[in-house]
Amino acid sequence: MVGRDNKRMKLIFPIFAWSCMVISTPAWVADITACVACHNDKMVANPILDGQHAKYIEKQLHDLKKDLRVHAQMQGIAKTLDDKQIADISKSFANKKWANPNPKSNPAIQEEGKNLVRKGNCTRCHGSELEGTYNIPRLAGQRSQYLKTTLLQYKNKERNNFPPMSSMLNRYSEEEIGVMAEYIAGLAYQE
Numbered sequence: 001m002v003g004r005d006n007k008r009m010k011l012i013f014p015i016f017a018w019s020c021m022v023i024s025t026p027a028w029v030a031d032i033t034a035c036v037a038c039h040n041d042k043m044v045a046n047p048i049l050d051g052q053h054a055k056y057i058e059k060q061l062h063d064l065k066k067d068l069r070v071h072a073q074m075q076g077i078a079k080t081l082d083d084k085q086i087a088d089i090s091k092s093f094a095n096k097k098w099a100n101p102n103p104k105s106n107p108a109i110q111e112e113g114k115n116l117v118r119k120g121n122c123t124r125c126h127g128s129e130l131e132g133t134y135n136i137p138r139l140a141g142q143r144s145q146y147l148k149t150t151l152l153q154y155k156n157k158e159r160n161n162f163p164p165m166s167s168m169l170n171r172y173s174e175e176e177i178g179v180m181a182e183y184i185a186g187l188a189y190q191e
């Protein structure tokens with residue numbers, strides 16, 4: 001998949017570079033104004049999308065569109081987007097810089113959170129700094145409130161578009177999930 005995308009980029013890039021000289025906005029830069037109304041650094045309960053990995057954003061939008069992930073507002077929004085818009089929007093967000101807006105968690109949370117993350121071997125998939133890659137989401141510096149909500153939804157199988165995440169969370173209590181969310185939100189990984 002990655003190789004094919006790279007090859008395609010090689011073909012597309014000369015045309016893309018040329019179009020930049022002609023028009024100021026490259027053709028694939030999507031209009032994300034409507035999204036930014038809810039996905040911004042003031043809406044602390046909503047997930048950060050700036051700097052999230054493109055393939056992960058893309059998968060969530062397709063899953064929401066197909067009702068595989070349930071969130072009434074986002075399902076409605078995803079259904080208005082075609083495949084090309086989804087790909088363009090995902091790339092636009094992925095090309096932005098992650099803002100790291102959260103304060104560092106307190107030392108007690110850091111210690112307990114680190115142990116809980118180790119217990120679940122979360123870094124095996126999400127990367128040593130929980131930075132994610134490709135279709136695996138970045139977690140480091142995501143909003144704590146959102147992380148807690150979505151982790152509880154996995155645990156309760158309300159979010160069921162990736163069942164392995166649900167079975168992994170069986171061994172955590174709600175309180176432990178809260179600690180883990182706060183710890184992960186305070187991680188300030190910078191690419």
Ligand code: HEC
Nearest residue numbers: 034035037038039046047057060061070071073074077089
């Ligand atoms: C009315 C507010 C609102 C608008 C407008 C909105 N979103 Fe969302 N979005 C949310 C909320 C709330 C969630 C969290 C859903 C959940 O808890 O499962 C979300 C979740 C997402 C996710 C999943 C993120 C993750 O980390 O799993 C993606 C991707 C997303 N939105 C993309 C978009 C895009 C693209 C647009 C614009 C086309 C958009 N959203 C517009 C409120 C909004």
Ligand code: HEC
Nearest residue numbers: 047059120121122124125136137147150151161162164165
């Ligand atoms: C086997 C690999 C794997 C392991 C281990 C794993 N995850 Fe995940 N996780 C994923 C994948 C893949 C996704 C994206 C699911 C999808 O495509 O819908 C995900 C999604 C998530 C999300 C949703 C992020 C968002 O933006 O909505 C959170 C939060 C999360 N994982 C936290 C954790 C935590 C905490 C642990 C450790 C307890 C963990 N994961 C362990 C593979 C893994």
